[in-house]
Amino acid sequence: MAKQPMLKFVQIERDMPEKRTAEARKEDFDEIYAEFAQAKAEEQASRCSQCGVPYCQSHCPLHNNIPDWLRLTATGRLEEAYATSQATNTFPEICGRICPQDRLCEGNCVIEQSGHGTVTIGAVEKYITDTAWENGWVKPCAPLHERSESVGIIGAGPGGLAAADMLRRAGVQVTIYDRYDRAGGLLTYGIPGFKLEKDVVMRRNKLLEDSGVTFVMNCNVGEDISFADLRAKHDAVIIATGVYKSRDLAMPGSGAAGIVKAIDFLTVSNKRSFGDTVAEFDSGELNAEGKKVVVIGGGDTAMDCVRTSIREGATSVKCLYRRDRANMPGSQREVQNAEEEGVVFEWLSAPKGFADTDGKVTGVMVQKMRLGAPDATGRQAPEVIEGADYVEEADLVIKALGFEPEDLPTLWGQPELPVTRWGTVKAEFKSGATDLPGVYAVGDIVRGASLVVWAIKDGRDCAEAILERFNAKAAVAAE
Ligand SMILES: Cc1cc2nc3c(=O)[nH]c(=O)nc-3n(C[C@H](O)[C@H](O)[C@H](O)COP(=O)(O)OP(=O)(O)OC[C@H]3O[C@@H](n4cnc5c(N)ncnc54)[C@H](O)[C@@H]3O)c2cc1C
Ligand code: SF4
Numbered sequence: 001m002a003k004q005p006m007l008k009f010v011q012i013e014r015d016m017p018e019k020r021t022a023e024a025r026k027e028d029f030d031e032i033y034a035e036f037a038q039a040k041a042e043e044q045a046s047r048c049s050q051c052g053v054p055y056c057q058s059h060c061p062l063h064n065n066i067p068d069w070l071r072l073t074a075t076g077r078l079e080e081a082y083a084t085s086q087a088t089n090t091f092p093e094i095c096g097r098i099c100p101q102d103r104l105c106e107g108n109c110v111i112e113q114s115g116h117g118t119v120t121i122g123a124v125e126k127y128i129t130d131t132a133w134e135n136g137w138v139k140p141c142a143p144l145h146e147r148s149e150s151v152g153i154i155g156a157g158p159g160g161l162a163a164a165d166m167l168r169r170a171g172v173q174v175t176i177y178d179r180y181d182r183a184g185g186l187l188t189y190g191i192p193g194f195k196l197e198k199d200v201v202m203r204r205n206k207l208l209e210d211s212g213v214t215f216v217m218n219c220n221v222g223e224d225i226s227f228a229d230l231r232a233k234h235d236a237v238i239i240a241t242g243v244y245k246s247r248d249l250a251m252p253g254s255g256a257a258g259i260v261k262a263i264d265f266l267t268v269s270n271k272r273s274f275g276d277t278v279a280e281f282d283s284g285e286l287n288a289e290g291k292k293v294v295v296i297g298g299g300d301t302a303m304d305c306v307r308t309s310i311r312e313g314a315t316s317v318k319c320l321y322r323r324d325r326a327n328m329p330g331s332q333r334e335v336q337n338a339e340e341e342g343v344v345f346e347w348l349s350a351p352k353g354f355a356d357t358d359g360k361v362t363g364v365m366v367q368k369m370r371l372g373a374p375d376a377t378g379r380q381a382p383e384v385i386e387g388a389d390y391v392e393e394a395d396l397v398i399k400a401l402g403f404e405p406e407d408l409p410t411l412w413g414q415p416e417l418p419v420t421r422w423g424t425v426k427a428e429f430k431s432g433a434t435d436l437p438g439v440y441a442v443g444d445i446v447r448g449a450s451l452v453v454w455a456i457k458d459g460r461d462c463a464e465a466i467l468e469r470f471n472a473k474a475a476v477a478a479e
Contacts, residue, residue, distance in 0.1 A: 005046055005071070005074050005075050006046055006047075006048055006049070006050050006070075006071060006074060007046075007047075007048070007049050007050065008043075008046040008047050009047040009048075009049060009111045009116045009117075009119075010116070012043055012044075012046065012047050013117065014044070014047070014116070014117030014118060014119070014120060015040070015043075015044060015120070016033065016120055016123055017033045017034045017035060017036050017040070017123050017127075018033070018034040019032055019033055019034075020032050020033075020034070022340040022341045022342070025194065025341065026310055026311060026341055026342070027311075028194075028311070029192060029193035029194050029269075029273050029308075029311055030193065030194065030197065031097070031193070031194060031195070031196070031197050032194055032337065033123070035126075035127060035130060036123060036124070036127045038076075038078075038131075041073055041123075041124055041127045041128075042073060042074050042075075042076060043074075044119065044120050044123070044124060045070040045071070045073035045074040045119070045124050046070075046074035047111065047116075047119050048066075048067055048070040048071065048074070048111075048119045049110055049111050050067050050071065051067065051110050054066060054067045054110075055108040055109070055110060056105040056106070056108055056109050056110075056119070056121060057105075058108070059104050059105055059107070059108040060104055060105045060453070061104070061451075061453045061454050061456075061457045062088050062089050062095075062453060062456065062457050062460075063088060064085065064088050064089055064092075064105070064125070065084050065085075065087070065088060066105060066121055068084050069081040069084045069085045069124075069125070069128060070119065070121070070124060072084060073124055073127075073128060078128060078131055078132075079132070079135075079137055081128045082128050082129060082131070082132040082137055082138075085125060085128050085129060086129065086132075086138075089125075089456065090158075090161070090162040090165050090166070090456050090459070090460065091158065091161075091162070091204060091452075091456060092125050092126075092128065092129040093125070093126050093128075093129035093130050093133070093200060094158070094187065094196060094200065094201070094204070094452065095122070095125060095452065095453050095456070096122045096123065096124070096125035096126030096127075096128075096129070097122070097126055097195060097196050097200070098191060098195050098196050098452060099122055099451065099452070099453050100300075100331045100333075100451070101118075101121060101122040102331065102332065102333060103331075104453070105121045105122070106118040106119070106120070106121050106122065109121070133203065138207065140207055140208075140210035140211040140212075141165070141168060141169045141211045141212075142211075143168065143169060143170065143171035143212075144171065145171045146171050146173075147170065147171040147172050147173070147470070148173075149172055149173065149235040149236075149470050150172065150173035150174070150175065150233070150234045150235055151163075151164075151167050151172055151173070151174050151175075151234055151235065151236045151237070151238065151466060152175050152176075152177065152230045152233060152234035152236075152237045152238070153174065153175070153176045153177070153237075153238045153240055154176075154177050154178075154221045154227075154230070154237065154238065154239050154240060154241055155176075155177075155178060155185060155239070155240035155241040155242060155443070155445075156176045156178035156180070156183035156184060156185055156205075156215065156217075156240075157184065157185020157186055157187065157240060157242050157443060157444075157455060158184075158185060158186075158187055158443065158452045158455040158456050158459065159185075159240040159242075159442040159443025159444070159455035159456070159458050159459040160176055160178075160185070160238065160240030160442070160443070160459060161176070161183065161184075161185075161204070161205075161208060161459065162455065162456040162457075162458075162459030162460050162463070163238050163240065163442060163459035163460070163462050163463040163466075164176055164208055164213050164459075164463075165208060165211070165213075165459075165463075166459070166460050166463030166464065166467075167463045167466065167467070168208070168211050168212055168213050169211075170463075170467050172466075172467070172470070173214075174212075174213045174214065175213075175214040175215075175216060175234070176213060176214070176215050176216065177216045177219045177221055177225065177230070178215070178216070178217055178219065179218065179219060179220035179221070179224075180217065180218070181217055181218055182202075182205070182217070182274070183205040183208075183215055183217065184201040184202070184204075184205060185240075185242055186242060186452075187201045187452065188201050188202075188270065189266070189267045189270045189271070190263065190266055190267070190270070190301075190304075191270075191304065192266065192269065192270065192273075192304050192307065192308050193270070193273045194307060194311070195304070198270070198273050198274060221241075221412065222408075222411045222412045222413075226412070226413070227412040227413070227414050227417075228413075228414075231436075231438065231439065234438075235438065235470070236438045236439070236440060236466050236469070236470075237438060237439050237440070238432070238440045238441065238442060238459075238462060238466075239408070239425055239434075239439065239440070239441040239442070239445055240441070240442050240443050240445065240455075240459065241406070241408070241445045242443060242444040242445055243403040243404055243405045243406075243424075243444045243445060243448060243449050244263065244403060244405075244406055245403060245404045245405060245406050246261040246262065246263055246399065246401070246402075246403060246404075247399075247401040247402045247403065247404060248399065248401070249296070249351060249399060249401065251351065251352060251353045251354070252352075252353035252354065252365075253353050253354030253355060253356055253361070253365075254353075254354055256354050256356040256359055256360060256361040257356075257359055257360045257361065258360055258361035258394075258395060258396050258397060259354060259361050259397040259399065260285070260286060260396065260397070260398055260399070261398075261399055262295075262297070262301045262302070262304075262305050262398050262399060262400035263301075263403070264280070264286055265286050265288075265305060265308070265398050266301070266304060266305065266308060268280050268281050268286040268287075269281075269286075269308045269312065287312060288308070288309035288312040288313065288314040288317075288396055289312050289313040289314070290313060290314070290315060291309075291314050291315060291394075291395040291396045292314070292315055292316045292318075292393050292394050292395050292396070293306075293309040293314040293316065293317045293318070293394065293395075293396045293397075293398065294317075294318050294319075294320060294364050294392055294394040294396070294397050294398070295309070295317070295318070295319045295320070295397075295398045295400055296319075296320050296351055296364070296397065296398070296399050296400060296401065297319075297320075297321065297399070297400030297401050297402070298319070298321030298322075298323065298328035298329055298330055299328075299329045299330045299400065299402060300329075300330045300331060300334060301400040301402070301403075302319055302321070302330060302398075302400035303319075303330045303331070303334040303335065303337075303338055305398045305400050306319050306338050306343040307334075307337065307338050307341060307343070309396075309398070310338075310341045310342055310343060314396075316344070317342065317343045317344070318343070318344045318345075318346055318392060318394075319338070319343055319344070319345045319346065320346050320349045320350065320351060320364065320366060320392070321345065321346070321347055321348075321349065322348065322349065322350035322369050322382045323347070323348065323369075323371065323380070323382055324347045324348055324371065325345070325347055327371070327379070327380065346366070346392070348368060348369040348370060348371070348382065349366045349367075349368060349369065349392075350366065350367055350369055350382065350384075351364050351365065351366060351367075352365045352366065352367045352389065353365040354397065355391055360395075361394060361395065361396075361397055362393065362394070362395070363391040363392055363393045363394050364391070364392045364394050364397055365389060365390075365391055366389060366390055366391070366392050367384050367385070367388065367389045368384075368385045368388035368389070368390075369382040369383060369384060369385060370382070370383055370385055371383070402449060403444075403449045404422070404423060404448075405419075405422070405423040405424050405425075405444075405445055405448070406423075407423060408423075408425065408445075414436075416435075416436065417434070417436060417439070418434055418435045418436070422448060424445060424446055424447070424448055425441035425445050425446055427440065427441040427442075427446045430461045430465070431461065431462060431464075431465030432446065432458060432461065432462035432465065433465060440462050440465070440466065441462075442455065442458035442459050442461075442462045443455035443458050443459065446458065
């Protein structure tokens with residue numbers, strides 16, 4: 001009888017790929033985890049219990065066929081593992097790196113629930129597709145037939161790119177318009193290299209280009225080309241613009257120099273990772289070197305800002321969050337990484353105003369908080385502790401309070417574009433269809449600030465809906 005290759009979770013402990021020391025990783029913007037060696041990936045994959053009802057799969061937004069690609073990896077059938085993995089995910093090696101697995105697939109792994117430690121699904125997913133790239137298995141698509149229909153996509157983030165990939169595979173003519181100079185959206189200019197190295201994103205952009213997708217970069221829709229022109233030019237238009245309006249703080253002193261937005265700070269740092277010269281960095285405006293940095297916020301953007309500041313050579317980095325550690329929205333894994341790198345978290349601390357000298361920020365006035373009774377949603381609201389205020393010294397304050405959608409109907413002169421009361425585009429569940437004929441929307445601009453994996457899911461679902469529409473139209477024309 002063949003040897004049972006799986007269910008090794010009792011004999012084999014959970015193990016992640018090697019993590020670089022905090023001292024080493026503070027010196028650069030490279031990723032902090034090494035790659036699994038083949039034997040280690042096989043060993044870790046073999047821990048999977050091959051559940052009949054795999055909760056990891058149902059809690060993965062893409063419903064990746066995780067047990068199958070783990071089994072294929074454990075038995076050394078890597079090319080098939082890659083084929084299975086990429087069948088449901090446009091960017092498996094990106095999700096393997098940056099999905100919050102503890103809240104998605106791994107958090108629902110049955111052996112984790114039984115106390116054995118989750119299968120390292122993300123790390124194996126990354127290993128499979130990185131290996132596929134190394135071995136030349138990842139190839140540009142070559143559609144069997146070219147179709148006459150064209151789709152214009154506004155935004156080259158993961159949502160737009162995932163839709164482009166699916167449509168192009170079916171032979172559709174795809175053009176992506178983006179206001180940045182490089183494609184990738186927040187994968188390129190939001191998420192720092194220590195979580196996702198830039199060449200991992202750039203090789204995906206090139207693959208799409210090699211597959212025949214046209215990129216029109218430095219093109220701000222609404223300014224360089226009108227939305228109406230795009231609708232006239234293409235058979236369908238997908239809005240995949242993400243959310244970029246930073247939430248702000250209106251409080252005494254908030255106009256002082258040295259108080260900056262997280263997205264500006266991270267974009268500049270990411271541009272430098274490409275070797276670009278950036279004036280705002282060279283002038284010191286968006287550069288943490290030699291400064292006491294205070295980051296306000298407790299989400300993943302705040303975590304990226306504190307860790308970027310450390311790498312830029314800040315003298316101290318503090319993170320203020322108004323709730324406690326257990327109630328922060330950011331990933332616990334990232335908090336741990338930040339702490340290892342020297343970031344100090346000031347929990348239950350909220351800004352009240354800013355101190356400055358000659359218009360230049362010198363400190364944050366902080367009020368201490370406690371958690372009060374739970375509100376209607378069950379979440380404890382923070383309350384001020386009177387008399388406990390203090391000033392936290394700072395030469396650079398980074399506001400990482402979240403993002404909201406830009407006002408697209410106004411910016412694009414399209415009052416009829418349907419939006420919700422939060423400003424997100426109103427689109428049908430799954431297809432992404434809006435009330436405007438031929439106009440679809442996907443990713444953060446529909447969901448509000450969310451996750452890469454959800455943007456990929458939306459892009460894929462929307463492409464499928466558009467293809468169905470094109471096919472139905474073609475069938476009618478053929479009759
Ligand atoms: C700092 C940061 C860290 C994050 N970390 C993670 C993480 O670790 N894991 C995770 O899963 N998610 C993370 N996220 C969230 C994730 O990046 C987003 O959910 C995801 O990128 C959304 O994809 P999208 O395609 O909808 O939009 P985006 O990635 O935002 O792409 C939108 C694109 O549209 C372009 N655009 C916008 N308006 C126009 C216009 N008028 N004309 C032309 N182009 C336009 C933009 O230039 C951009 O390239 C993070 C977000 C931030 C800000
Ligand atoms: S895409 Fe994300 S949630 Fe799904 S299996 Fe991969 S890491 Fe887990």
